[in-house]
Amino acid sequence: MQLTIQASGKNVKAISYLLAKNPNNLYERKQKGHLVRFFYSKCTDTELDATIFVTPDPLELLQNKSNSYDITHYINDREFAVSSIFTSLIRSALGTALNGLPKEEYAEWVDHRFPFRFEIGPVASALSDQQLKDLFEPMGYEVAISRPEIDYSFHLKDRSSARTLSLSGMQTLQNGLRHLFVLIPVIDNYKHYFIDEKEIEKLERYGEGWLDSHPLRDFIYRQALRFKELYSLVEPAEASSTEAQPVKKVRLxxxxxxxxxxxxxxxxxxxxxxxxxxxxxxxxxxxxxxxxxxxxxxxxxxxxxxxxxxxxxxxxxxxxxxxxxxxxxxxxxxxxxxxxxxxxxxxxxxxxxxxxxxxxxxxxxxxxxxxxxxxxxxxxxxxxxxxxxxxxxxxxxxxxxxxxxxxxxxxxxxxxxxxxxxxxxxxxxxxxxxxxxxxxxxxxxxxxxx
Structure with a gap:
């Protein structure tokens, strides 16, 4: 399971400072038993291509330890699909960019918009191609979806049910990552449980500035929290109908x-x-x-x-x-x-x-x-x-x-x-x-x- 970050144009090398990863070094860490790697294929003043991926440990996934993941007490046997567990495993590696806290001399680039292309996959989701586009297009992305060709030795199917999502658009790095960290669990088929109320706090933190105005906001909350005893209720606005309705989030x-x-x-x-x-x-x-x-x-x-x-x-x-x-x-x-x-x-x-x-x-x-x-x-x-x-x-x-x-x-x-x-x-x-x-x-x- 992997995420690729690409950008081209003037000053894109600044993205490496926001990521807080040296282009000359391979980042490699064990995260809860799984191997997380981050590397650059390109990093120049005008081109950047970086990939973060996880090599899961199947035995670790099957041990069902109570503290295996910050969002689950349960086994997740979806070893290779980009999922909510994928985001939990790479969160530490991308924490500097997610929080917009690079070294002080690079802080000016936090709010700078670059022509990004984010590619995630493989994606296993019950949502249709159009539903996936409806999730990402409101933030200004051009969405491309592909499926790999399959050549079985017997007739089963010609194309994989797994998909790769490519999202292109002008974004800040922080906003781009926050979009992904909120929406990947939304498209994930697997049940991603949680123990405490931190999951809704992540939604509110990573969704700040864009989620409340998203046309599918309620759908996003229902999908992201569909296995949690949490509710997101919209109260009718007492003001005129032209004004945005106030939102009240109520936990069970x-x-x-x-x-x-x-x-x-x-x-x-x-x-x-x-x-x-x-x-x-x-x-x-x-x-x-x-x-x-x-x-x-x-x-x-x-x-x-x-x-x-x-x-x-x-x-x-x-x-x-x-x-x-x-x-x-x-x-x-x-x-x-x-x-x-x-x-x-x-x-x-x-x-x-x-x-x-x-x-x-x-x-x-x-x-x-x-x-x-x-x-x-x-x-x-x-x-x-x-x-x-x-x-x-x-x-x-x-x-x-x-x-x-x-x-x-x-x-x-x-x-x-x-x-x-x-x-x-x-x-x-x-x-x-x-x-x-x-x-x-x-x-x-x-x-x-x-």
Whole structure:
């Protein structure tokens, strides 16, 4: 898998300074087990031809290490196609150019437009030739697409399904690379998962100045984030129709937190326990709910709890903020301090626990701690089809994911003493056949809360 950068004309040698690569030396690095090479075929005052390519290590790709890639917990067996993994492997080598930070004496060339030709391939994509052109032409590229001829010893097909894209146009080097780093994952067929929210931050950083005005902006977001619990929503503009509509990007995590806050505001609890509170993002929001007087953030990970404490300390002086108390603990260890609270929250926690261990943990909460309400959210497995993930979990650490019927049945079984009324909700964009991406149940202890 490779990217070739070509330019001709006056001062193109300056591009080598922006790339921060000496034309006389071969750049060769091991990146997460794979060999990344960068070299120049030509580098003169009027001609430049440079190539960066990756020779993948198939064994490394098959080891499925949790830290193999910055955007995946999963195996990627697409060894040779230009893909989101390709961009992750070459990002370090091209970091100076991507960030527009060459040596000070060459900074004047960062915003200089050169007549570039970028060639990437092989490309394996479900998008048509016209769709590929529609992605790149709005930035001023002339797009050429080619397929290699094939001569099989038996009749199968005459032309490869893999394609090579050639993009020609006047661009700054930084913008050209940023276009590629955003759009290569969009055209990639393979499922490129991620662990945290850094992927959307990359989109926003590399897309700055061009992505929001792209005519296929929403399509680009959907494609780039189609395997992530993230949404990009456009709010209607209150201004005149001739003005650009403001854009609001909403993550599914934020929608979960907003829903839980909304439900708690209706329940009016005075004391709340956030089980599996992690780095405290939801807990911090609970601290601003009117009427809450006590918040316990229960987390088994010391490092996550320390990050949460740092988050809470930054909010300590905010008006009406109730400072949470961090508690080291687990669902599997009884803690007298958690008894009799008005509300307990399990937000995206249960799917990380072995299914056979869950009944005991929930029985402890519902029948020993006896909260006024228990809020439980978890992924809806039916919605995974919308991510093209019918046979896979959304995260490598998930032990299971339930359909809506399975979740409802499980909640009913856990209420075997009939002490609670059950109320179900969906979170995120609803799809007619598959429901919402997240499902939620409130166990309301009869007679406990208004």
């Amino acid at each position: 995590n934020d929608l979960r937190y907003e829903k839980i806050v909304e439900l708690l505001e209706g329940l009016k609890p005075k004391s709340v326990v956030d089980f599996g509170s992690g780095e405290g993002k939801l807990t911090a929001k609970l601290g601003f709910i009117n009427g809450i007087q006590e918040i316990l953030a229960v987390e088994p990970s010391e490092s996550a709890a320390l990050k949460a404490l740092e988050r809470f300390n930054k909010l300590r002086e905010k008006e009406q903020f109730v400072m949470p108390e961090t508690v080291w603990g687990s669902l599997f260890y009884f803690d007298e301090r958690l008894k009799g609270k008005d509300a307990i929250i399990l937000c995206e926690v249960i799917e990380h626990i072995d299914e056979q261990r869950l009944p005991k943990a929930l029985d402890t909460i519902l029948h020993d701690y006896r909260p006024g309400a228990l809020v439980v959210s978890t992924p809806n497995r039916e919605y995974n089809e919308m991510y093209d993930m019918e046979d896979q979990f959304r995260h490598a650490d998930h032990r299971f994911e339930w359909t809506r019927a399975e979740f409802a049945a499980w909640c009913g079984e856990r209420n075997h003493q009939n002490l609670y009324d059950l109320e179900f909700h969906g979170i995120g964009e609803e799809q007619a056949l598959h429901g919402h991406p997240t499902q939620l149940c409130i166990f309301k202890r009869k007679g406990a809360l208004a």
